[in-house]
Amino acid sequence: MLIDMIDASEAREDDESFKNPVDLLFDELEAEKPNHFAVRQYKKYKLAAGKTAKSILISCGARLAPFDIAELRELTSYDELELDKLGTERTALFVIISDTDDTFNFIVSIMYTQLFNLLCEIADNVYNGRLPIHVRCLLDEFANIGQIPKFEKLIATIRSREISASIILQSKSQLKAIYKDNADTIEGNCDTTLFLGGKEKTTLKEMAEILGKETIDLYNTSDTRGTSQSYGLNYQKTGKELMSQDEIAVMDGGKCIMQLRGVRPFFSDKYDITQHKQYKKLSDYDKKNEFDIEKYVKNLCHAVVKPEDKMDAAFEYDAATGKIEQVQGETEEKSQT
Numbered sequence: 001m002l003i004d005m006i007d008a009s010e011a012r013e014d015d016e017s018f019k020n021p022v023d024l025l026f027d028e029l030e031a032e033k034p035n036h037f038a039v040r041q042y043k044k045y046k047l048a049a050g051k052t053a054k055s056i057l058i059s060c061g062a063r064l065a066p067f068d069i070a071e072l073r074e075l076t077s078y079d080e081l082e083l084d085k086l087g088t089e090r091t092a093l094f095v096i097i098s099d100t101d102d103t104f105n106f107i108v109s110i111m112y113t114q115l116f117n118l119l120c121e122i123a124d125n126v127y128n129g130r131l132p133i134h135v136r137c138l139l140d141e142f143a144n145i146g147q148i149p150k151f152e153k154l155i156a157t158i159r160s161r162e163i164s165a166s167i168i169l170q171s172k173s174q175l176k177a178i179y180k181d182n183a184d185t186i187e188g189n190c191d192t193t194l195f196l197g198g199k200e201k202t203t204l205k206e207m208a209e210i211l212g213k214e215t216i217d218l219y220n221t222s223d224t225r226g227t228s229q230s231y232g233l234n235y236q237k238t239g240k241e242l243m244s245q246d247e248i249a250v251m252d253g254g255k256c257i258m259q260l261r262g263v264r265p266f267f268s269d270k271y272d273i274t275q276h277k278q279y280k281k282l283s284d285y286d287k288k289n290e291f292d293i294e295k296y297v298k299n300l301c302h303a304v305v306k307p308e309d310k311m312d313a314a315f316e317y318d319a320a321t322g323k324i325e326q327v328q329g330e331t332e333e334k335s336q337t
Contacts, residue, residue, distance in 0.1 A: 002060075005066050007241060011052035056316045066104065081111070087119050087131030087162065095292070105146030112137075116158055124160035131162040142167045143174035152182035155189045168207055171200035191261040196270070197251055204245040207257065211265050213239040 008042070010020040019027070023046075030039045048056060066072055085091060097108055123131045139145065155165055167174055167190065176183040195207055215237055222232040243251075243267075251257075259265040273279060283290040 003064055006061050006064070007058060008086070011050050011053035013054065015050070039326060051261050066106075072104070072107075076107075083111075083115050083118050084122055087122060087127075087133055087135050090133060091328040095145075099144045102144070102146060105144075109146045109148055113150075115155045116163070119159050119163055121156060121303060123163075129161065133162070135163045137163070137165040138168070139165055140168045142169050147178050152185040152189075153180065155186055159189075170205045171198055172206060173200055176202075186210055195248075195257040195259075197253060197256070199249050201245075207248055208241055208243060208245050210259060211242040211257070214242050216240045 005022050008021045010018070012018045026039060026042045033039065045053070045056065064082055067076070073148060081093065086093065095108055095111065097105065104168065119131060119135060123129055158165070167175070167186070172183075173186070195208070198204070216239070218236050218238045220234045222230075222234075224230045224232075243257075248257075254270050256268055256270050257265055257300075258268055273282075273284075279285055281289055
């Protein structure tokens with residue numbers, strides 16, 4: 001709708017009194033509701049001179065250019081995600097985007113913003129602050145899904161509403177590259193840190209500092225030879241990094257470091273997924289278990305009924321059993337009956 005309104009807008013530098021179809025639309029709204037919010041905001045826009053107004057329209061058109069793509073318009077023309085049900089029904093929502101092309105990442109950012117805001121509103125207004133079913137967001141390749149607006153504030157508030165986010169990164173520098181100064185705030189609101197290995201210097205340095213130091217015994221020996229030979233042995237206590245940066249960098253691939261709030265970090269083995277009781281259901285075990293996303297989406301698209309779609313269907317009602325059954329090939333008169 002906004003794209004259509006921008007297309008219908010026209011600003012003339014040489015004729016300030018010219019009225020385009022959108023101007024006429026707001027004139028009608030003003031005649032009916034003079035203090036309407038949209039009317040008051042549109043009047044502020046109309047204070048701009050013709051050249052400035054033209055620049056505003058061009059800027060808006062450039063920012064909203066992706067919505068001129070027919071497929072994107074179709075995708076956003078109706079709602080089939082039902083985000084409000086994620087916290088009330090057991091649901092799995094898969095968000096699959098390209099990790100090499102970020103053209104449409106803003107769509108995912110909009111989705112996440114709506115998801116968090118909607119679930120927090122439902123939790124506060126319906127369930128006294130906590131959703132009945134915990135919502136966990138597994139944000140894999142977090143650096144490649146685009147920036148989620150105000151995420152540093154959201155991650156600090158969603159926990160109390162039974163919403164959690166698992167941020168998965170290749171290195172901590174990726175988080176700082178996207179969220180700048182807010183990266184430390186985001187990391188500080190995560191209770192658990194799981195390090196699976198890596199060699200990025202910033203990550204290694206911070207992990208070494210987090211692990212802390214251990215106390216070791218240090219002794220020095222001295223041997224002086226000359227006319228009068230002397231020998232000395234000196235003992236002392238000192239601190240050493242629990243794991244130095246070079247030790248973390250060459251950590252065994254089967255190991256991991258876990259730090260949980262309130263608990264000292266610990267060195268552990270990675271879980272062997274082949275030992276899980278459900279492993280035989282994965283595609284790693286048998287290629288027959290692979291999920292055909294293209295086939296699923298194709299069938300789903302065929303099943304979606306849009307509000308403007310017109311369909312002819314016939315139903316029969318059995319008064320004895322109370323069942324309603326659809327009958328194929330019946331006439332419209334039969335359907336109405």
